[in-house]
Amino acid sequence: MKKSQxxxxxxKVIIKDFWxxxxxxxxxxxxxxxxxxxxxxxxxxxxxxxxxxxxxxxLDNQNNNWIVLPFIIAVIAIIRGIAMFFxxxxxxxxxxxxxxxxxxxxxxxxxxxxxITLNKFSSGNHVSRIMNDVILIRDGFERSIxxxxxxxxxxxxxxxxxxWLDWLLSILVFIIYPIALKPIFKIGKKQNTxxxxxxxxxxxxxxxxxxxxxxxxxxKSYNLExxxxxxxxxxxxxxxxRMYNLVIGRAKVxxxxxxxxxxxxxxxxxxxxxxxxxxxxxxxxxxxxVTALLMIAQPARxxxxxxxxxxxxxxxxxxxxxxxxxxxxxxxxxxxxxxxLNKNKPPxxxxxxxxxxxxxxxxxxxxxxxxxxxxxxxxxxGQSGAGKSSIINLISRFYDPSSGKILINNQEITKVDIVSxxxxxxxxxxxxxxxxxxxxxxxxxxxxxxTEKEIIKAAKNADIHNFISASxxxxxxxxxxxxxxxxxxxxxRISIARAILKDAxxxxxxEATSSLDAETENQISKTLSNVAKNKTTITVTHKLSNxxxxxxxxxxxxxxxxxxxxxxxxxxxxxxxxxxxxxxxKN
Numbered sequence: 001m002k003k004s005q006x007x008x009x010x011x012k013v014i015i016k017d018f019w020x021x022x023x024x025x026x027x028x029x030x031x032x033x034x035x036x037x038x039x040x041x042x043x044x045x046x047x048x049x050x051x052x053x054x055x056x057x058x059l060d061n062q063n064n065n066w067i068v069l070p071f072i073i074a075v076i077a078i079i080r081g082i083a084m085f086f087x088x089x090x091x092x093x094x095x096x097x098x099x100x101x102x103x104x105x106x107x108x109x110x111x112x113x114x115x116i117t118l119n120k121f122s123s124g125n126h127v128s129r130i131m132n133d134v135i136l137i138r139d140g141f142e143r144s145i146x147x148x149x150x151x152x153x154x155x156x157x158x159x160x161x162x163x164w165l166d167w168l169l170s171i172l173v174f175i176i177y178p179i180a181l182k183p184i185f186k187i188g189k190k191q192n193t194x195x196x197x198x199x200x201x202x203x204x205x206x207x208x209x210x211x212x213x214x215x216x217x218x219x220k221s222y223n224l225e226x227x228x229x230x231x232x233x234x235x236x237x238x239x240x241x242r243m244y245n246l247v248i249g250r251a252k253v254x255x256x257x258x259x260x261x262x263x264x265x266x267x268x269x270x271x272x273x274x275x276x277x278x279x280x281x282x283x284x285x286x287x288x289x290v291t292a293l294l295m296i297a298q299p300a301r302x303x304x305x306x307x308x309x310x311x312x313x314x315x316x317x318x319x320x321x322x323x324x325x326x327x328x329x330x331x332x333x334x335x336x337x338x339x340x341l342n343k344n345k346p347p348x349x350x351x352x353x354x355x356x357x358x359x360x361x362x363x364x365x366x367x368x369x370x371x372x373x374x375x376x377x378x379x380x381x382g383q384s385g386a387g388k389s390s391i392i393n394l395i396s397r398f399y400d401p402s403s404g405k406i407l408i409n410n411q412e413i414t415k416v417d418i419v420s421x422x423x424x425x426x427x428x429x430x431x432x433x434x435x436x437x438x439x440x441x442x443x444x445x446x447x448x449x450x451t452e453k454e455i456i457k458a459a460k461n462a463d464i465h466n467f468i469s470a471s472x473x474x475x476x477x478x479x480x481x482x483x484x485x486x487x488x489x490x491x492x493r494i495s496i497a498r499a500i501l502k503d504a505x506x507x508x509x510x511e512a513t514s515s516l517d518a519e520t521e522n523q524i525s526k527t528l529s530n531v532a533k534n535k536t537t538i539t540v541t542h543k544l545s546n547x548x549x550x551x552x553x554x555x556x557x558x559x560x561x562x563x564x565x566x567x568x569x570x571x572x573x574x575x576x577x578x579x580x581x582x583x584x585x586k587n
Contacts (some may be wrong), residue, residue, distance in 0.1 A: 140313020
């Protein structure tokens with residue numbers, strides 16, 4: 001998602017939205033963390049004063065504080081250590097909880113997003129949002145509490161001690177340290193842009209590696225290993241450059257603070273030494289002062305680098321809000337009625353003046369009109385890209401038409417509850433999705449409340465039961481990622497078993513046997529014929545030999561409906577259909 005394509009929020013608005021949407025629910029936990037932060041900061045400011053007393057006691061033979069003070073220092077250290085443990089644990093718990101909340105919300109949003117929105121960006125883009133961007137946000141939140149609050153409180157406590165001890169020396173510190181703020185904030189602002197570019201490249205890397213691994217069979221079969229290695233090296237080299245730019249920005253901050261801290265310490269020691277010489281300060285005061293000054297250096301360095309981390313987190317958070325801000329357009333109207341179907345009578349389907357395009361530039365479907373009687377088997381045929389699969393997508397409301405109406409039992413599908421619509425449809429496509437779960441769980445997706453008996457019956461009807469039973473753990477056998485332990489026919493039969501289990505009145509078959517060998521195709525075609533009984537069935541296929549017995553065949557060409565009829569009629573009157581049939585028969 002390129003910066004030029006989006007409208008970003010101001011940092012102030014992002015922080016406000018983040019608090020309202022995610023952080024405010026953990027207010028009590030944040031308050032507890034805040035009190036722990038105060039305790040950590042307060043105990044830090046006690047050290048210099050105790051050290052001052054120790055050295056003054058050593059120089060004063062009449063003072064026995066040096067005997068008691070080491071014990072007090074040890075107790076303070078124990079209290080500080082315990083408080084720091086609970087503070088770190090508390091902050092980590094809050095940040096992890098918030099990051100998981102963000103991931104849940106983003107995952108939910110992506111699942112509910114329109115297909116047309118999801119397909120605009122690669123899967124790497126979406127994964128990068130959920131993983132990489134959230135890690136940056138978590139890091140930024142933790143640093144905001146640990147650095148912005150704890151370190152600021154520590155600096156305030158130590159500076160208060162310095163002013164109390166000697167205001168004249170403190171003026172030097174107040175003059176020198178603010179000098180560092182301007183270049184540090186300038187670097188931080190630049191880091192925002194660099195961080196955005198880095199995350200965009202991270203998306204490219206994730207997408208490239210995902211494509212490479214998903215298509216590894218094709219890569220090896222065409223001997224494309226060298227090309228893919230080169231492609232992966234190129235995106236990783238670019239990732240290195242952008243990460244290096246980010247590191248360089250961070251690296252500039254510490255030297256600036258180190259130089260200014262050293263200059264401040266040198267000036268303080270020089271002036272303090274002079275004032276000790278003339279009797280205005282005790283040596284113990286100088287040691288305490290320098291100790292406090294050195295203790296300020298660490299939280300000051302943390303605050304210096306914090307701005308760059310914050311800018312990276314805000315950039316990531318902005319990108320997530322942009323993603324979440326893209327609302328789905330395909331949903332149900334408020335209080336939309338359920339699709340009303342007669343359980344004993346398969347529904348009719350009507351397309352009225354349907355126009356559709358994916359990108360608003362070229363029409364995929366142009367003024368489509370047809371009607372399908374309930375309980376009939378209709379085939380959609382035509383060349384690749386003719387618009388057949390788009391018909392399937394529109395019936396399922398994966399997309400909505402640009403204009404026109406789709407009616408099921410005379411009910412416009414955009415005006416009925418989308419859940420009830422999709423519950424009325426079973427889809428078997430060439431892209432069979434198999435999860436890395438058991439056979440039982442994979443089939444159960446067709447009907448989540450199904451009993452094991454119902455699942456086994458569906459598997460038997462899909463002719464996959466015997467294979468499952470012969471597997472090592474039967475129905476509990478894990479099928480592997482993407483079903484990589486199964487053949488194409490076995491995957492398709494699991495998909496058919498889902499459709500059987502769902503038992504919806506409308507059955508959509510989108511190139512369901514296109515990737516199978518002839519024998520498996522014939523077997524599955526017979527199975528599908530049995531599944532289609534007493535249902536309104538729409539079949540999309542390139543293999544016209546599979547649809548010669550269809551009740552109606554609808555012929556498409558370049559997004560237009562060019563003819564309708566039975567096989568025998570179309571062979572006689574349509575030269576395009578005859579050509580497609582002859583080509584299909586040869587294959």
